Amino acid sequence: MRKKTCVVTGSSRGIGRGIAERFGNEGCEVVVNYRSSPEEAEAVVDAIESSGGSAIAVQADVTDVDQVEQMRAEVHETFGPVDVLVNNAGINQDILFKEMSHEDWDVVLDVHLDGTFHCTQTFYDDLVAAEEGRLINISSIVGKGGNFGQANYATAKAGIFGFTRTLALELAREGTTANCVAPGFISTQMVEELPEKIKDRIREDTPLGRLGTVEEVAEVVAFLASDRSSFITGEVIDVNGGKDL
Ligand code: NDP
Numbered sequence: 095m096r097k098k099t100c101v102v103t104g105s106s107r108g109i110g111r112g113i114a115e116r117f118g119n120e121g122c123e124v125v126v127n128y129r130s131s132p133e134e135a136e137a138v139v140d141a142i143e144s145s146g147g148s149a150i151a152v153q154a155d156v157t158d159v160d161q162v163e164q165m166r167a168e169v170h171e172t173f174g175p176v177d178v179l180v181n182n183a184g185i186n187q188d189i190l191f192k193e194m195s196h197e198d199w200d201v202v203l204d205v206h207l208d209g210t211f212h213c214t215q216t217f218y219d220d221l222v223a224a225e226e227g228r229l230i231n232i233s234s235i236v237g238k239g240g241n242f243g244q245a246n247y248a249t250a251k252a253g254i255f256g257f258t259r260t261l262a263l264e265l266a267r268e269g270t271t272a273n274c275v276a277p278g279f280i281s282t283q284m285v286e287e288l289p290e291k292i293k294d295r296i297r298e299d300t301p302l303g304r305l306g307t308v309e310e311v312a313e314v315v316a317f318l319a320s321d322r323s324s325f326i327t328g329e330v331i332d333v334n335g336g337k338d339l
Contacts, residue, residue, distance in 0.1 A: 095117075095120040095121065095122065095316065095319065095320040095321070096321065097121050097122060097123065098117075098122045098123070098177035098178050098224075098228075098319065099122065099123045099125070099169070099173045099174065099175065099176050099177050099178070100114075100117045100122045100123070100124050100125065100176070100177065100178040100179075100180065100319065101125040101127060101165075101169060101176050101178070101179050101180065101213070101217065102114045102117070102124065102125065102126065102127060102180045102182055103127045103156050103179075103180065103181055103182050103183035103209065103213055104127060104128065104129070104156070104182045104183025104184060105124075105126045105127055105128070105135070105138060105180075105182065106126065106127075106128035106131040106134040106135040106138060106151075107131065107134050107138075107282070107283060108280075108282035108283055108284065108308060109182060109232065109277065109280060109282055109308050109311050109312070110127075110180070110182040110183070111126075111134075111138050111308065112307075112308030112309055112311060112312040113180055113182060113308075113311070113312045113315045113316075114126050114138055114142065114149070115138065115141055115142060115145075115312070116309070116312035116313070116315070116316045117147075117178075117316065117319070118141070118142030118143075118145060118147030118148075118149055119145055119147065120316060120320075121146075121147065122147065122148075122178075123147075123148045123149070123173045124142055124147060124148065124149040124150075125149070125150060125152055125165075125169050125173070125176075126138045126139055126142075126149055126150065126151045126152070127151075127152050127153075127154055127156075127165060127183065128151065128152075128153060129153070129154070129155045129156070129183070132151065132153065135151035135153075136151055138151070139151050148173075150168070150169075150172050150173075152165045152168050152169065153165075156181075156183045156205060156208075156209030156210075156212055156213055157204045157205055157208055157209055157212070158212075159212045159215075159216070162212045162213055162216045163216055165216075166216050166217065166220075175220040175223055175224065176217050176220040176221065176224070177220075177221070177224040177225070177226075177227060177228065178224075178227070178228040178230070178319045179213060179214065179217045179220075179221060179228070179229050179230070180230045180231075180232065180315060180319075181209065181210040181213055181214065181229075181230070181231045181232065181254075182232040183205060183209055184205060184206055184232065184284075185201070185202060185205050185206075186202065186244065186246075186247045186284060187201055187202050187246065187247075188243040188244055188247070189243055190242070190243050191245045194245060194246065198246055199245075199246045201246075202246035202247050202250055203246060203249065203250050203253075205250075206247075206250035206251065206253070206254065207250050207253050207254075207257075210231060210254060210257060211257075214229060214257075214261065221265065221268075221270045222265070222268040222270055224270065225269075226269060226270070226271075226321055226324060227265070227268070227269070227270030227271070228270065228271055228273075228318060228319045228323075229258075229261055229265065229270065229271070229272040229273075230272075230273055230274070230275065230315055230318050230319060231254050231257065231258050231272070231273075231274045231275075232254075232274075232275055232277070232311075232315075233251045233252075233254040233255060233258075233274045233275070233276045233330065234247070234248075234251040234276055234277060235276055235277065235278045235279075235332065235334045235337055235338055236248045236251055237250075237251030237252040237253075237254060237255060237276065238252070238255075238276065238338060239338060251276075254274060255274060255330060258272050258273065258274040258328065258330070259272075259328045262327040262328030263328070265327075266327060271318075271323065271324070271326060271327035272327060272328065273318050273323070273326060273327060273328070273329045273330070273331065274329065274330040274331070275311060275314050275315055275318070275330075275331050275333060276330050276331065276332050276333070276334070277306060277311050277332075277333045277334060278300065278306055278332070278333065278334025278335055278337040278338075279293075279296045279300070279305050279306065279334075279337070280305060280306040280307065280308060280310075280311060280333075281305040281306065281307060281308070282308060285305060293305070296337075299337060300334070300335040300336065300337045301335060301336030301337070301339055302335035302336055303335075304335065305335075306333060306334070306335055310333055311333050314331050314333050318331070
């Protein structure tokens with residue numbers, strides 16, 4: 095990939111970390127965003143720099159537009175305008191719908207939907223000005239199929255599909271693409287915290303017979319961020335081991 099400046103929200107661990115490290119290995123300038131885990135974010139920066147890449151850690155809660163704008167100012171000061179935005183930051187707060195409170199609902203939609211809205215609006219002009227800007231949103235298999243105890247999360251992730259397709263239309267004439275990656279169950283803290291019984295069932299239900307790795311998701315994101323994906327926009331690419339077959 096030619097050298098690009100890439101912001102990856104929520105990249106202090108998990109899938110975001112995998113994407114940030116992958117961009118670093120490709121020779122990009124990487125912004126490692128986090129909300130509350132500075133040590134983990136600095137460890138990602140160290141890993142990128144020790145492999146010859148360039149990175150900074152920037153604290154910003156994506157639900158807070160002022161913090162996102164402050165992040166943009168810091169990024170501009172260090173690297174200049176952004177070529178690639180990956181909206182990856184995410185949380186889950188699982189509970190059966192019957193017991194779901196407004197707070198359970200709001201907190202999940204805030205991070206996934208408001209967070210994606212704030213970051214995309216804040217970096218929109220950068221993406222338009224970039225030679226081949228790239229907007230990549232991380233959704234989920236659950237946004238397509240739903241999942242027990244995840245009405246809030248599934249709703250948010252389904253919303254990301256509509257958001258991405260609309261942005262693909264609005265950005266197309268600017269030469270900027272917008273795509274979605276929809277992972278299945280990937281081995282990160284979010285999934286490792288599930289009871290062993292549920293993880294066994296996920297493996298059984300996945301034709302490839304295992305959880306995915308962050309590197310397998312990062313590979314697809316790196317492709318979408320590169321000039322090799324120049325005629326692909328408005329797409330959802332599944333990375334799920336065949337789980338929805
Ligand atoms: P993790 O819980 O491992 O990591 C989440 C990351 O998001 C952390 O870096 C966390 O930072 C950050 N984050 C959370 N809230 C905010 C916020 N408000 N502002 C900024 N950063 C925030 O999650 P995963 O790596 O598993 O998931 C990453 C993305 O992939 C999410 O969007 C998730 O929904 C999606 N996904 C994951 C799947 C999986 O199987 N793991 C499957 C499908 C989709 P901090 O700790 O500092 O808050």
